Amino acid sequence: MQIRRAQExxxxxxxxxxxxxxxxxxxxxxxxFKGDAKKYTDQELAELIRDDTRPIFVGAExxxxxxxxxxxxxxxxxxxxxxxIKTLYIDDLCVEESCRGQHIGRQLYEYVLDFAxxxxxxxxxxxxxxxxxxxxxxxxxxxxxxxKIGMEKIL
Numbered sequence: 135m136q137i138r139r140a141q142e143x144x145x146x147x148x149x150x151x152x153x154x155x156x157x158x159x160x161x162x163x164x165x166x167f168k169g170d171a172k173k174y175t176d177q178e179l180a181e182l183i184r185d186d187t188r189p190i191f192v193g194a195e196x197x198x199x200x201x202x203x204x205x206x207x208x209x210x211x212x213x214x215x216x217x218x219i220k221t222l223y224i225d226d227l228c229v230e231e232s233c234r235g236q237h238i239g240r241q242l243y244e245y246v247l248d249f250a251x252x253x254x255x256x257x258x259x260x261x262x263x264x265x266x267x268x269x270x271x272x273x274x275x276x277x278x279x280x281x282k283i284g285m286e287k288i289l
Contacts, residue, residue: 135200135238137245140183140190145176147199148192151228162265165288191245193229193238201229201238203246207253219256222246227260243276 140148152173160167174182182188182204193201204226210216224246229239250258259281262269 135193135195135241137191137193137242140192140202142180142183143197144192144194144199144202145179145183147194147197148179148190148202149176151199151202151230152226154231155226155228158266159263162263188225189249191242191249193242193245199230200233201227201242203227203242205246205249207255208259220254222250222253222255222258224258224260239272240276 149172156167156171156173157169160169183190188204188206190205191203192199203224206223206225208221208223209218211218224243227239227242227246229236229242247258260273260278261284262273264270
């Protein structure tokens with residue numbers, strides 16, 4: 135498997151995986167996530183692929199996308215209370231359902247860490263939904279620890 139920046143030719147594979155992620159989230163929280171929806175239009179996805187401030191990496195064998203990591207650079211310059219550290223936020227990481235357990239997610243995550251280091255980032259962050267305990271367990275096994283906790287009260 136090769137890990138590289140996503141290209142427009144990867145859009146079909148990325149969309150397939152985006153749907154798999156949406157299904158997990160919809161099944162866990164149908165009150166928040168629509169079923170059978172598309173996260174990005176093709177135009178939006180193509181723009182993201184070209185955006186250097188929001189790099190997308192894919193793990194691929196030949197032209198088949200096995201996993202992806204959507205990332206976003208974040209920095210709070212001249213903020214009143216936050217330091218101006220440079221962060222690479224993992225907005226979404228997914229591995230093809232049929233390929234899970236083959237360490238593809240770990241390889242993608244390690245690639246993102248190396249990329250963040252090369253870009254001078256202080257840290258890598260992400261959010262994980264409480265309705266996705268498998269993802270929580272995976273991220274903990276990668277050494278991530280809670281930075282903050284989001285809470286809610288449904289009315």
